[in-house]
Amino acid sequence: MxxxxxxxxxxxxxxxxxxxLVDVLYEAQARYHNPHFLNQPVGLGQWQPLSLHDFVDQVEALALGLQTLGLARGDRVAFFMESDAHFCLADMACLLAGLVDVPIYLTHAPESIHYVIAHAEARVLVVSNQERLEHIASLLRTLPLVTHVVVADATGVNVSTVEGRPLHTFAELMAEGQRRRAADPEAVVRLRTQIQPSDLATIIYTSGTTGQPKGVMLSHENxxxxxxxxxxxxxxxxxxxxxxxxxxxxxxxxxxxxxxxxxxxxxxxxxxxxxxxxxxxxxxxxxxxxxxxxxxxxxxxxxxxxxxxxxxxxxxxxxxxxxxxxxxxxxxxxxxxxxxxxxxxxxxxxxxxxxxxxxxxxxxxxxxxxxxxxxxxxxxxxxxxxxxxxxxxxxxxxxxxxxxxxxxxxxxxxxxxxxxxxxxxxxxxxxxxxxxxxxxxxxxxxxxxxxxxxxxxxxxxxxxxxxxxxxxxxxxxxxxDLFKLSTGKYVMPQPLEQRLTADPLVEQALVVGPGYKFTAALLFPEEEALRRLAKRLGLDTNRPLEALVQEPKILAVYQEIVDRANEGMDPWEQIKRFVLVPERLSIETGTLTPTLKVRRSVLYQRYADQIRALYEGSASEAEQESTPSTF
Known part of the structure; x- marks a missing residue:
């Protein structure tokens, strides 16, 4: 080594x-005054400001309100929330209360959401609004450890229970927290003194490209x-x-x-x-x-x-x-x-x-x-x-x-x-x-x-x-991701994929070839850009995408993109064949991670036929080494 x-x-x-992280909050409050600290979207092109002072006040009230739900220090609280001011408020309130929050991706499939909540043994579920509540409510039927549900924005919510669990709102919990703080002015101070830098702050379930999510435990000091x-x-x-x-x-x-x-x-x-x-x-x-x-x-x-x-x-x-x-x-x-x-x-x-x-x-x-x-x-x-x-x-x-x-x-x-x-x-x-x-x-x-x-x-x-x-x-x-061709040569797909997706005509790319004689690629076109290209080429832009990706003129342009990506690469790394796949990858379909990286294992399985077709009837290895061809 x-x-x-x-x-x-x-x-x-x-x-x-x-x-x-609670130190971070109070040190900021002591140093700065910002009347527009958090700005929550409230309509098209409009934001509602929350000052730093009011944010700290609401964090304290919500932290004390969460304690009324019978939670002990270290209990897990699952978040199914939008990425906004409500999330920040819930997060800091949990941290102050000594609770461990477990955020869940909104785009995950129901079985993945269920897995995270169950595996983390969450006691409370926090959701952003009525829409998110409806999305996740049915999962509670098989999550017996969840005893309370909390909604941040109660607009349109007209029920007091969800699948037999009491439903609380941020406003209700903060009001209760304010009453507790008024009756016991030292309550927040006691919470602060109990928190140590080494304490577990959050469990973030990684949404990697393969396998079940892993719960990453991060401390306050991390x-x-x-x-x-x-x-x-x-x-x-x-x-x-x-x-x-x-x-x-x-x-x-x-x-x-x-x-x-x-x-x-x-x-x-x-x-x-x-x-x-x-x-x-x-x-x-x-x-x-x-x-x-x-x-x-x-x-x-x-x-x-x-x-x-x-x-x-x-x-x-x-x-x-x-x-x-x-x-x-x-x-x-x-x-x-x-x-x-x-x-x-x-x-x-x-x-x-x-x-x-x-x-x-x-x-x-x-x-x-x-x-x-x-x-x-x-x-x-x-x-x-x-x-x-x-x-x-x-x-x-x-x-x-x-x-x-x-x-x-x-x-x-x-x-x-x-x-x-x-x-x-x-x-x-x-x-x-x-x-x-x-x-x-x-x-x-x-x-x-x-x-x-x-x-x-x-x-x-x-x-x-x-x-x-x-x-x-x-x-x-x-x-x-490094893979080996049948010739024994190793290929790193990421550099090629970066070059390909840098072109506006390519939305995503998957470089393939493990076990085969040469490197190939699946290209997922950016539909609007491709249709504009078709118009410039004099093609009928109203045709289905499935038809346009087979047009020789279109394929010739994508061949040029592949040729540019191949420049400077070793011969065995160069893409010899490609196919245009007229589909859009997305987080929702499970083909992309939340950071927009392709899930290779999913794509290899989903497009197995297209990958296999790239290698059927291929020329000799020597020809493949020297003559890139368009599929």
Whole structure:
């Protein structure tokens, strides 16, 4: 094993230890006053603000109200909630009350939801509203340990019980909590003094690409250390009401958004909640200075730019395409000089400032995580004055292990370690990490815990990567995704898939080939972009998608996309055949994870016939090595 241990470079933040998440709440209250701390959507383009002071007041009241349900410290509370201010309130109230919250993905199938609630032995179920209550109510029939149901927004709710369980509202519980606080002013103080940094804060069930979800146990310090240490590396971060404005649209059920919230809370950042569907309008109205996203959203933005460049007529089109080509030449970490520097300044005045305006006009940086972001996109956005800070981590690491800083950013990498975290590369290329960010373990599963955390405390991430000479971590693939061809050659599918999905015509891609002679791919087209392509090619755009994907002219364009993805790859890695699959992958169908990564095992099973057809009647191995063909 490579014994070199990588740690944070100097001046990239400080390690902040020993805090509970409740400490984070009260320290923020003591330092800042923000009348627009949390901003809850209340209609199209409208938000209802909640001040930091009122948020703390409601957290205390709800925490005391939850105690009236007969809960003991350490009891689990399941959340089936939207990712908004109500979620944040319920989360902090549980933490203050010494309860362990268990968030559930809204997109999970009923059997997965049932599994999580049952496995966690949740005593209380919290839902956002009437719609979520109706969605989950029938599952309670076979969940005897759930004794109470709580609804955040009671609008339209006209029942007092659900499947025989008492139904409570946030308003009722907070009113009861306020009465208790008035009768016993020391009640909240006693709650605070009972909480320790090592206490279990939450169990997050990972929604991985294979198998049953695993309950990741994260402590108060796991999360507080990770959030506060990570934020400390952004030197120019402005706290309080006059500081940063964050737009939040990622699921709070995922550790990425949760940890970001605790960082926002510590600095009393104004947070506006929205959804991916309403993102474009929210960017225009809120004009955030920052937001966090998964790379797929950025790929879609870039895809729109590429398509616009291809179709914009006249002088404006020529200028736009010139500016895009300039941005594609940009290299993070290298200072533009001479003519290129002057050209970038001109392009900024003519084109790039409009890109920034489309994101609200005030973006200081974008945080990207959850999947790999291509180097090309990182460079292009940086050229346009939109820095993307890509990071890396797992639910099991709370989540941040490494990330790029505004002053220390390299395209194609996931940055350098955060202070207090150790990282090293095993002999087989696997990334290992150790530190206060590593989980307590998997809930009720010590055997699987021992499989990923060795006796020396190193967590085995399952990812393959390496450090550059400058000390930046590069992820090459998932260890389990690496596959071997029948020729004995190994293929890493992720780099090819990143190149393919960077094109606006490709919504998702699955590179296949384990046990076969050559590499192939399933391409899932972006339907609207494909229909616009069909129109430009003079084809009938009203035809079904199933017919359009068989058109020779369409296939020829996708062959060009595949050819570009193959450039620079080793011969055995290059995609020799592909098929266009006229279907859309989604979280709801179980084909994508909540962070929009493909579930390989599901896709291999679902599209087994299409994969098999790619290899039927194939030419000799020598021909396949040299002659890519379109299926």
């Amino acid at each position: 490579n014994e070199r241990i990588y740690t944070a470079p100097p001046d990239t933040g400080v390690s902040i230890r020993g805090k509970t 999360l507080s250390f990770n959030a506060l240490t990570s934020f400390s590396g952004i030197k120019a971060y402005r706290p309080g009401a006059e500081g940063e404005v964050a737009l939040s649209f990622l699921p709070m059920t995922h550790v990425f958004a949760r940890t970001l919230f605790y960082g926002y809370l510590y600095y009393a950042t104004s947070i506006y909640f929205t959804t991916p569907e309403a993102l474009r309008e929210a960017l225009r109205l809120v004009r955030p200075t920052t937001f966090a996203t998964v790379p797929r959203v950025l790929e879609k933005i870039y895809g729109a730019l590429v398509e616009r460049a291809a179709t914009m007529p006249g002088l404006r089109g020529r200028i736009f395409r010139w500016a895009l080509r300039l941005a594609q030449r940009y290299e993070l970490g290298q200072t533009p000089r001479g003519l290129y520097r002057w050209q970038l300044r001109l392009a900024d005045r003519l084109v790039y400032r409009k890109w920034r305006e489309a994101l609200g006009g005030r973006i200081g940086f974008i945080i990207a995580g959850g999947a790999a972001l291509s180097a090309e996109l990182a460079n292009i956005f940086a050229a346009a004055g939109i820095p993307i800070l890509q990071g890396y981590g797992l639910t099991e690491t709370s989540p941040v292990i490494t990330y790029n800083r505004p002053e220390l950013n390299r395209a194609g990498t996931v940055g350098v370690p955060i202070p207090g975290v150790e990282v090293k590369i095993a002999e087989d290329g696997e990334i290992l990490t150790r530190g206060p960010h590593v989980m307590l373990g998997y809930y009720k599963d010590p055997e699987r815990t021992r499989e990923v955390i060795d006796e020396a405390g190193w967590l085995h991430t399952g990812d393959i990567g390496y450090f550059t000479e400058e000390g930046f971590l590069v992820i090459t693939d998932r260890k389990k």
